[in-house]
Amino acid sequence: MHAFAGLLAFNEYGSWPAVKALAWVCGGIISCLIVASRKHYTVDVVVAWYTVPLVFYTLHRRWTTRRPMSELLGAL
Numbered sequence: 001m002h003a004f005a006g007l008l009a010f011n012e013y014g015s016w017p018a019v020k021a022l023a024w025v026c027g028g029i030i031s032c033l034i035v036a037s038r039k040h041y042t043v044d045v046v047v048a049w050y051t052v053p054l055v056f057y058t059l060h061r062r063w064t065t066r067r068p069m070s071e072l073l074g075a076l
Helices: 001-014 017-035 042-064 067-076
Strands: none
Touching: 001 017, 001 042, 017 042
16 A cells, blocks of 8 residues: 555656656556465455545645635534
């Protein structure tokens, strides 16, 4: 999960498209190697592949968007 979160951060803030593509390939290889080494079940890796981006982009949007305080107080 940590490697995948780092991959997403590099994908979001990195500037070299070729290195981004290579990082995604390495992420896929790392996932296969984790399952092959029997460190995690396959379902753990599959669940990580869809929950880590969900949490990453939710937190990224939540922490980087500046909202006026009146909008926050209006929701209460």
